[in-house]
Amino acid sequence: MHMADALLSPAVGGIMILISLAAILFSVYKLKQNGLDEKKIPMMAVLGAFVFAAQMINFTIPGTGASGHIAGGILLAVLLGPYAGLIVLSIVLIIQCLFFGDGGLLAIGCNILNIGILSCFIAYPVIFKSIIKSGITPFKIMSASILSVVIGLQLGAFGVVVETLASGITELPFTTFVALMQPIHLVIGLVEGIITGSVLIYVLKERPELIENTVAKTSKQSVKKITAVLLVSALLIAGGLSLFASSHPDGLEWSIEGITGSTELEREGGIYDTAANIINWTAIMPDYRFKSDNGDGSALGTSTAGIVGSVLTLALAALIGYAVYYAAKRKKSAA
Secondary structure (H helix, E strand, O other), rough: OOOOOOHHHHHHHHHHHHHHHHHHHHHHHHHHHHHHHHHHHHHHHHHHHHHHHOOOOOOOEOOEEEEOOOOOHHHHHHHHHHHHHHHHHHHOOOOOHHHHOOOOOHHHHHHHHHHHHHHHHHHHHHHHHHHHHHOOOOOHHHHHHHHHHHHHHHHHHHHHHHHHHOOOOOOHHHHHHHHHHHHHHHHHHHHHEEEEEEEHHHHHEEEEEEEEOOOOOOOOOOHHHHHHHHHHHHHHHHHHHHHOOOOEHHHHHHHHHHHHHHOOOOOOOOOHHHHHHHHHHHHHOHHOOOOOOOOOOOHHHHHHHHHHHHHHHHHHHHHHHHHEEEHHHHHHOOO
């Protein structure tokens, strides 16, 4: 559901960037105000790498010719809290955009809003937390995961439609576009919900106190085990399983193709060319392949891009996590 720049007007793209920036700064403020547990920073880093890798795996939706991938907003919000979760997911999206040309620079604010803010700040507190507030069981975890992921993706998909409408993109009529976007992302949400629930049930078994609001207070297992499992999983997914990702267009591309006959729209001139030139300069591996690849890329290029992206996400998430932690610590000491 990564939007490209051609789906937006400069005005709408600029407003969404400001809104998303405000949400990120608010999240940093809340973490500084509430204090960021230093033990949570390795989880921020590893989960960021895991979500980056997982987003590379597009799964085929049978009978549609479309594919989907997990967004990761609910998983991050549950294990890190909504504020740290949004920061980590924003890092994933920014790295995908700048270093791999995945999602437009003008559209980065929309992508953070649609994929991150709506899940972390609406679907998670309203749906997930409401279901588990009376106690946590594997059944409740799975139910909460599926429902909150589905609602989050439905909101995000509708957000894409509204943003293109507000941008005056006449190639995508509102009624037709929404009629394609919502059902396909419902199916994608069901799959992601099951994946998210499965990961959280594993965490519940190994380290229950990592799930917010759990009644469990102690665990014999070390958090190091979970971070190690997630890190190894991220590298295996990025370096290996990414080679088997579906080649079908994702839900957004499939919806656009169903209306226009092409998976992409074209916009030229002005800010569109400027944004494209910036991405051409910053993207070290555009489309997750070596720049020297002339065709669709190679297996080595895909694996390398997955590992590089995961490591970059891990490093930046850890850097920002420690920066927030020490800023909060200094503020506390000064007070």
